[in-house]
Amino acid sequence: MSLINTSVDTAIAIAERRSNRVGASVYSGRSRVVLERGYYALKSSTWMVVASGFVEPVIYLLAFGYGIGQFITGSTDGNGNPITYAQYIAPALLATSAMNGAIYDSTWNVFFKMHFGKIYNGMLSTSMGTLDVALGEISWALLRGLAYAIGFMAVVASMGLVPSLWGLLAIPAAVLIAFGFASVGMGVTSYLKNHQQMQWIQLVMLPMFLFSGTFYPLSIYPQFVQWFIQALPLWQAIELIRGLTLGILNLTMLGHVAYFVAMIIGGLFFTTRRLTALFLR
Amino acid sequence: MPKNAHKDSKERHRAVAAKKTKPEAMIIAKGLTKTYGDFKAVDSIDFTVHRGESFGLLGPNGAGKSTTMKMIAATSQRSGGELTILGKDPNSNGPEIRAHLGVVPQQDNLDRELKVWENLMVYGRYFGLPRKWLKVKIEELLEFAQLTEKRNSKTEELSGGMKRRLTIARGLVNEPEILMLDEPTTGLDPQARHILWDRLFRLKEQGVTLVITTHYMDEAEQLCDRLMVMDKGKIMAEGSPAELIKKYSSKEVLEVRFGSANNAQVAKELKGIGTRLEVLPDRILVYAENGEKCLEQIVKKGLHPVTSLVRRSSLEDVFLRLTGRTLVE
Numbered sequence: 001m002s003l004i005n006t007s008v009d010t011a012i013a014i015a016e017r018r019s020n021r022v023g024a025s026v027y028s029g030r031s032r033v034v035l036e037r038g039y040y041a042l043k044s045s046t047w048m049v050v051a052s053g054f055v056e057p058v059i060y061l062l063a064f065g066y067g068i069g070q071f072i073t074g075s076t077d078g079n080g081n082p083i084t085y086a087q088y089i090a091p092a093l094l095a096t097s098a099m100n101g102a103i104y105d106s107t108w109n110v111f112f113k114m115h116f117g118k119i120y121n122g123m124l125s126t127s128m129g130t131l132d133v134a135l136g137e138i139s140w141a142l143l144r145g146l147a148y149a150i151g152f153m154a155v156v157a158s159m160g161l162v163p164s165l166w167g168l169l170a171i172p173a174a175v176l177i178a179f180g181f182a183s184v185g186m187g188v189t190s191y192l193k194n195h196q197q198m199q200w201i202q203l204v205m206l207p208m209f210l211f212s213g214t215f216y217p218l219s220i221y222p223q224f225v226q227w228f229i230q231a232l233p234l235w236q237a238i239e240l241i242r243g244l245t246l247g248i249l250n251l252t253m254l255g256h257v258a259y260f261v262a263m264i265i266g267g268l269f270f271t272t273r274r275l276t277a278l279f280l281r
Numbered sequence: 282m283p284k285n286a287h288k289d290s291k292e293r294h295r296a297v298a299a300k301k302t303k304p305e306a307m308i309i310a311k312g313l314t315k316t317y318g319d320f321k322a323v324d325s326i327d328f329t330v331h332r333g334e335s336f337g338l339l340g341p342n343g344a345g346k347s348t349t350m351k352m353i354a355a356t357s358q359r360s361g362g363e364l365t366i367l368g369k370d371p372n373s374n375g376p377e378i379r380a381h382l383g384v385v386p387q388q389d390n391l392d393r394e395l396k397v398w399e400n401l402m403v404y405g406r407y408f409g410l411p412r413k414w415l416k417v418k419i420e421e422l423l424e425f426a427q428l429t430e431k432r433n434s435k436t437e438e439l440s441g442g443m444k445r446r447l448t449i450a451r452g453l454v455n456e457p458e459i460l461m462l463d464e465p466t467t468g469l470d471p472q473a474r475h476i477l478w479d480r481l482f483r484l485k486e487q488g489v490t491l492v493i494t495t496h497y498m499d500e501a502e503q504l505c506d507r508l509m510v511m512d513k514g515k516i517m518a519e520g521s522p523a524e525l526i527k528k529y530s531s532k533e534v535l536e537v538r539f540g541s542a543n544n545a546q547v548a549k550e551l552k553g554i555g556t557r558l559e560v561l562p563d564r565i566l567v568y569a570e571n572g573e574k575c576l577e578q579i580v581k582k583g584l585h586p587v588t589s590l591v592r593r594s595s596l597e598d599v600f601l602r603l604t605g606r607t608l609v610e
Contacts, residue, residue: 009409009410009411010455010456011380011381011408011409011410011455011456011457012377012380012381012455014380014408014409014410015376015377015379015380015408015409016377016380018376019374019376019377024374024376024377025373025374025375025376028376028409030407030409033403033406033407033409036403036406037392037395037403037406040394040395040396040399040402040403041392041394041395044394044395044396044435045394117392117393117394118388118390119390119392121356121386121390122390122391122392122404122407123407124356125354125356125379125382125384125386126379126380126404126407126408126455127376127377127379127380127407127408127409127455128376128407129375129376279356280355280356280357280358280375281357281358
């Protein structure tokens with residue numbers, strides 16, 4: 001075209017600079033532009049959809065923490081000190097809101113973009129790689145999880161439901177949790193082919209929310225059920241956040257962190273592989 | 282006639298190109314093959330595309346054109362053979378090769394969640410181009426695509442022709458050396474097609490290499506310097522539109538209709554007239570150097586066609602000769 005590039009790099013120069021790096025065929029270091037796309041898309045979308053995901057855990061908190069909570073006595077933190085029921089479930093709902101935000105974007109929205117919006121076809125016709133797309137989309141989903149978590153944290157902190165200052169660390173923990181769920185969410189979604197299969201995700205999410213030590217301790221279950229629940233990501237997330245908001249720190253928290261790091265790496269790996277198979281084979 | 286004007290400029294262009302030293306090969310395919318299971322979508326094809334040339338892939342649906350395009354666009358891995366794009370292998374240098382290309386897919390895949398201007402901005406950002414530079418570039422592209430007024434429209438509000446022009450503008454945002462157009466005017470009304478052709482000519486004049494698939498022979502004749510006729514994953518013929526017509530067809534074609542019930546019967550009596558006969562369900566094609574003379578001969582035999590028409594040979598005739606089938610069925 002008539003406009004000649006003089007002072008600015010061309011698309012070719014930009015791509016060639018990275019061509020000798022390891023993984024250049026899948027990653028061009030440009031996942032942030034996927035976030036820019038998300039920002040433009042969000043600008044013209046309805047904010048109601050964004051808000052509804054945030055309101056849900058607040059409603060649970062009011063109904064269970066303050067409604068049913070009136071009839072529940074004897075809640076304790078891990079060390080046997082008495083706490084209110086609302087203080088007990090608030091961290092669980094915080095973990096849940098981080099999860100919900102991340103899952104909402106990384107499953108339904110990704111499914112739509114993949115099969116109907118043809119967004120990834122477009123992205124992968126450019127010099128971006130599949131890891132750029134995966135990391136960018138997962139980060140976008142993570143941001144929604146983080147936004148929900150921050151909003152919910154503001155609500156519960158102002159209600160006095162975060163007794164420990166360690167609770168501040170619940171926000172970075174929510175980032176980790178949202179990242180893990182978004183990675184696995186997009187990874188799983190990339191293998192699903194139709195709406196029926198997408199419903200399975202819902203079938204897993206709801207029971208996991210209700211039974212992962214959200215509203216009562218695991219000790220009421222028989223041993224083998226406890227082991228099963230402990231293997232689920234939401235239990236890991238709730239334990240991590242509950243320990244922080246109640247100020248009870250121990251080394252098992254590192255185990256929870258490792259669990260989410262594994263989810264992030266595994267999710268990114270499978271999503272990248274699947275995007276390559278779907279769009280570049 | 283704009284058509285002739287274009288042809289003249291095309292000839293001039295070719296003359297200028299011929300004077301230069303040997304043309305630079307942009308795309309080289311040798312034995313290029315793509316299989317899906319047992320099905321060979323592209324079956325060991327060889328071709329070369331040179332810089333500044335407008336190269337066409339002509340063939341019916343399912344000929345393997347789009348698959349070939351995807352392999353060149355580094356969005357589909359070849360199953361066999363060799364493919365080199367600007368000296369690089371698309372199987373291992375995908376992102377790098379895609380930085381050189383502009384892609385206009387058969388079905389518009391504009392970002393429906395974004396407005397017109399945003400579509401161009403975001404796509405430019407996918408290439409890592411700076412926002413400041415893109416802001417200037419986008420104005421130029423909007424003007425080129427005649428969409429300046431529509432910058433803040435959602436893509437659903439655009440007509441088919443506008444969407445296609447936006448997709449082309451989007452494909453140009455990285456200033457590609459090769460622009461790939463898959464069926465660029467399919468589904469557009471005649472006026473929109475002519476606007477689009479005009480835009481593509483301008484690009485050609487600016488030295489952009491075009492790779493175009495089409496199943497419209499008029500489009501191929503208008504836009505392409507050189508053509509590859511494909512059918513069932515193979516190359517049937519290759520050359521400039523004029524060369525192909527000269528080689529595979531006669532100068533003129535006489536089309537006569539005797540009514541669908543009679544065509545096959547009458548065809549037997551027409552043997553020996555012209556160089557070749559082609560009997561289609563609705564008409565008979567007589568290939569000849571002089572169509573009018575053939576018509577005289579037919580009338581002398583006491584046969585009176587319902588309608589008759591003498592025209593110049595087209596790529597449609599080339600395709601019919603090569604495959605025994607018409608392009609658009």
